[in-house]
Amino acid sequence: MAACACAAGEPSGVSMPLSLISQGRVRTHAGIDGAYLADSDLAAQGFVGQGALLYDGRTEPDPVKLAQGLLAAAQARGAVLLCPATAENYETSLSAVTVTTREGDTVRARTLVLANGYEMPDFVPAPRHSLVSNWALAITPFPGEAWPHQSLVWEASDPYLYMRSTADGRVIIGGEDEEFADPDAGQALTSAKIPGLQAKAAARCPGLADVEAEFAWSGVFGQTDDSLPLIGATPGRPHCLAAFGYGGNGITFSAMAADLLDAHLRGEPWKDAPLFALDRD
Structure with missing residues (x-):
């Protein structure tokens, strides 16, 4: 499985592709070789975005x-x-x-x-340190591949979006972080978070425009300000x-x-x- 960090639309005049290119250079210097994909390269793989970094050799554990x-x-x-x-x-x-x-x-x-x-x-x-709630959904099994090589997709935005495939043909879509850690409150918001996750996924990958969420859940994780x-x-x-x-x-x-x-x-x-x-x- 490959991993792809994808730039979204251009926010506040910040050039996301240039930022990704700089990140790519840092990774190359560290011995992590990948490829930069322009918007046309992304379109050929079924994605909409300004650019992306693509890396091989990533794994997806159970x-x-x-x-x-x-x-x-x-x-x-x-x-x-x-x-x-x-x-x-x-x-x-x-x-x-x-x-x-x-x-x-x-x-x-x-x-x-x-x-x-x-x-x-x-x-x-x-x-x-702070605690953050996160939401995710799994769609009904998708016929064929949602995108080539079934790369793990991570949108380089804040708030971010991530998408990955599963062994049984589903796509998991996640993101929509909020800084609170009450699991009951997080679960209560799950139904309201699903449409936003579906819309963001369809905006990045139009092939997911008509998919249905079969499962959805929330979770908590810890993060630091740096x-x-x-x-x-x-x-x-x-x-x-x-x-x-x-x-x-x-x-x-x-x-x-x-x-x-x-x-x-x-x-x-x-x-x-x-x-x-x-x-x-």
Whole structure:
């Protein structure tokens, strides 16, 4: 599967294609080679837009199977899983960390790594962190390909739109972020968000003009105001590390967090680690 970052219409006199071309140059310099598509190239693939960056070699994991595979790999290496388990109390000392759960379990360890998604304990400093609600829908199975190569499409706009295909012939359309985290309120807005997502998708890909949404849902994720994750030691809590604020880049940032925290535990911190510090300026 390829990945395509697509520029929308021209807002406030800002040249989106020039911005995409600059981004492409940065990626090329970093060793990530791709291609720039002009508006005519996009039209030939069934899209409407000023331009896009196209990259090969991207993957699309099944999140449930991926999570199950990672847990199985951890168990094979000796990890012990507690489920269900809701952490209620954290105690840190100069030598260890103790976590007690609502279910009555107690876990003691030399080091604690907090990777709770957006459910961040109160003692984690997060002035740059905020919670955002997001909506998505899945259309009824589409006959044939909605667009060539079934690329993952991410619109370079704010608010953004993303589209991707599924193994059973559907297209998932998402976006419409709003900065609040009440799941009930998010679910209540879902029916109102569907027409907007459908209209935006049809504007970018006219072939989706008459599709119907069969499923729709909302979710919450954490993000930071500088788009960099929060990874590293938790100030004021000895032996407590954290990894939060991935935004929409969880697959990339989680892998980076694993490497960064492993280096921290080995006493070989990255020189760029301060960029991701929880209490960075």
